[in-house]
Amino acid sequence: MSLSRDNFRLAYRSLKAAKARSFLTMLGIIIGVSAVIMVVCIGQGLKQQIAGQLGRYGQNILSVTPGPSSTSGFGTVTGMSGTNSSLLTNNDLITVESTPGVAEAVPLATASGSMTGDHTVSSPFIVATNANFPDIINQSFSSGGFFDSNYGSRTVVLGANIAQKLFNNNAPLGQTLTWRGQQFLVAGVYNIFNAPPFSVESNFDNAVFVPYTSAQQVSGNTLGIYQILARSSNVTQTLHVVAAVRSALVNAHGGSNDVTVTRASDSNGASNQTIHLLTMLVAGAAIIALVVGGVGIMDVMLVSVTERMQEIGLRKAIGATNRQIMRQFVAEAFVLSVLGALAGVVIAVAGVGLLRAYTSIQAILVWQVMVFAPLIAVAVGVFFGSMPALKAARKDPIDALRYE
């Protein structure tokens, strides 16, 4: 069926004549298209953020977390499994370090207590780690550097957010802060971590990094380690090293398999997959919204056909064939869904822009979905619009003319 320019001109005119009705008809399509696009863009953004982290970890980084690995296909999200089982110990750290193939290992442990710089933060996120931390996690500093043996044991490194809280806009570098009565020198401040939500690094902006041994001394007790990150000396051997570390730890624990050892990038892949799945799920829901939008077009078109019965009768009386009437209404459905789809794209682009500007969700415009979502919307709109059009076309001219 070919639609001529006249059809579109006519359709546009009659839609313009009933603006409110046309807008309500389009609403379903607008919401559907913008929802589909935004969901996919947000999902893609999250994946890219994870990919960024993946690059930082590198292929040669091992992750050791307490608790047996879960049996589900997606593994555990690193750093979140420590709650339901005992934490790792210093001995585990030594076991990991001494496993052949491991170049260095870094503990991640939490400590508690309020800290006071220019201001007091009552319960900061305190990460106790050692000087090898920058070898494992690449992250630039806004000032200073990570603590090492040169600085002495009473030094800390601050995440960007916590630095702001403790010292306002005063440069924290070289200042001291007090933790449990002890003075600590600020050795460096990190830039903002570009990390996705729910990842290990997502909290590092709020973290105060303290030397592990100092933290233990100051806290006065042994700190539980929630994760050990280790670097294998040879990238290609990483998976062998993972196995070696696992068996070494199982041995050290007397044969109980109560730790999870993975390549850090693999667990990222797992959460990547989870987000992919979530995106698909929400996009599926949004596509249903799109179809509901199509049903909306059908409803309003049916009302429109009934309202314009006399018009249809007259057009037929002066010589319009069934096909010509059909075309007119299909053209209306087409114009409605094209306008709705375009509005949906515009709203989605604006929404993505707002998300990027005002939230930590770095949504990314995906051109594929920006092309296909409107196309599907138009197809849905025309499909559902053609049913009322068929009804209009088949109307008997006299019945239509007499219709009140």
Place this chain on the structure above:
Amino acid sequence: MSLIELKDVSKLYGFGDATSVALDEVNLAIEQGECVAVMGPSGSGKSTLMNVIGLLDRPTHGDYHLNTQKVSRLSANQRARYRRDRIGFIFQSFNLLPRLTALDNVALPLLYKGMSIGKRNRKAWDMLERVGLGDRAYYLPRQLSGGQAQSVAIARALVNNPQLIIADEPTGNLDSNSSRLVMELLSEIHKTGNTVIFVTHNPELTRYATRVVYMQDGAIKYDEQTKLGQVGRYARQVMYAVPETTEEDDLAGVSAIMPVLDKRAAAEKVKRTRTTKRKKTARNRKAASK
């Protein structure tokens, strides 16, 4: 052969006991160039006859030849094309599309013919000039008076150069001045050689006709040739006849008066043998009252 030939054309509505006869074996031939006025009471089948002749409706029985071609069994789309190319319609309620300008309304039939927009507008404009509304081309129907709106409708009916103009009570919604304007337009069309058929309740308007057909109960009751400018004889008689009533008639009721008219008609050459239900009841009542 005549332009229009109806042979034993019947139109029934409904089924079973609910069946009603809108046209009852009508035979009618109309020549090219005639101007036919169709009269008759409401429900007498005038509009159905117009719809059948105008190919809006299909007869239940009988044959219809238009221009020597048998058109009573054409498909919906074939009839649509016939209507588009050969027939112009004028309705009582104008039936202009309210959101289109006068010009676009007139151009509508050309759109369905597939003409380009420039050509369409030029022809529509010419036609509007012809009905005297060249300066109202961009008015919307609601901005026009009744007479002007009907003139636009006439322009629309004419724009395709049809052989046949069918007007179903074109002056039904108009005051007498506008009626005269519209009828003048119609008779002008007639004078240029078109065939015009119009339905009216106003016997005065039969002055514009060369032939008056009077319908009752779905059949043609009188059919007479008249001169232009004269009111049809039967039209006048039917509309103005005041039958004498007797005491008997009063007793029998109003329905019984009807046969008086019938008797007069029977004196003329009316071939009508069918006995209507109404006549039967009237006769029975008369008998009962005696």
